[in-house]
Amino acid sequence: MTDTDLLVERFEAQRPRLRAVAHRMLGSAAEADDAVQDTWLRLSRADVDGIDNLPGWLTTTVGRVCLDRLRSGAARHEESTDTAGEEPAVEPAGGRDPEQEALLAESVGQALEVVLTTLGPTERLVFVLHDMFAVSFDEIAPVVDRSPPAVRQIASRARRRVQSRSADPVVDPTRQRRVVEAFLAASREGRFEDLVGLLDPYVVLRGDAAAVRMGGSGEVRGSSAVADFFNGRAQGAVPAYVDGAAGALVIVGGTTRLALSFVVTDRIIGIEVVADPEQLRGLAVVVDR
Known part of the structure; x- marks a missing residue:
């Protein structure tokens, strides 16, 4: 197996998680797939030997891609019932995927997705990465160009807004x-x-x-x-x-x-x-x- 083949294999193992992050951020399956593809392109150009934690690098990178799309107005925020209950692109055989947070996030429900669209792009990214995927504030901070304490405050503000508007049991x-x-x-x-x-x-x-x-x-x-x-x-x-x-x-x-x-x-x-x-x-x- 070549180094490229191995990298593809490692990326595909993370795809359900990345797609779930992107879907929560962008509200559209098609936009999520595009964001995941952009993440792969960034990975293919990166110095992989310098990446100590590939899952963490991919998660924050897809978050950055989504944030850029939201800020530029590229995301369409589709609210189609055709995509609201769509399954992850890759189904693991024989049980839960090692990155099972992706499957949990996919089951959160349409109501939470609607609530997330009321948050600003930065608030949405912080809430999704931290409160749904347990990414640390230290890892999120460089993505949004804020200090970890500032990111914690953003998460707290976003959390209160989501909890006040959503009846979903997950939040x-x-x-x-x-x-x-x-x-x-x-x-x-x-x-x-x-x-x-x-x-x-x-x-x-x-x-x-x-x-x-x-x-x-x-x-x-x-x-x-x-x-x-x-x-x-x-x-x-x-x-x-x-x-x-x-x-x-x-x-x-x-x-x-x-x-x-x-x-x-x-x-x-x-x-x-x-x-x-x-x-x-x-x-x-x-x-x-």
Whole structure:
């Protein structure tokens, strides 16, 4: 197999995810396919040896392509019932695709797509990449030419707007809170199998530098590894909303030491841990009594 053949194979494995991102951004299957093709052209011209995380590079690149299209007015924002329920272009054989967030996003429903069209291009990109595909704020920041804290604020604003307008269970804050509460209870009680069941198989746990210094981890991937990390922990965590997202706080002596925010679709696909005092002060947190 040639290097080109291998690159094509790796790209095709990511196509369902890329198409789902583009479809959520552009609202049209035809536009989504064009954006994915543009992403392939950019990949074919890139220095692949310099790309450490190909799935992440492709996801942010297709997001950038979609953002450019929205800003230039190239996207038509079709609202055709012929495309609203269309399946991904590539169906994996024998089960869920490794990038299963794509399939989850395809099932979100027409109502959410209509809501997304009310967001500005930057808000839409941030919401789709972070809240539906668990892409980190650090990765999104260069795409929209903003700082990570600014991207977090954009995500919070977009999240509130989407939640106030959509009845879709995927973005229902009450349902998300229940999933997080169940996760925290399983963590405290050391119920490993229950933790695994609440996590997406490809969940990503990310912690900031301060969290790592406190004994956390910069990044953990996969349901078993993340469940193992949390198993028996969360003893002092209390449910909260963090920048409008379901989350938890660890409060010691009246001071918040950690803030955890969760990205929840049908299961938890992303967890972010913030321990940096300056970052904590900038978060909008509400303890869920």
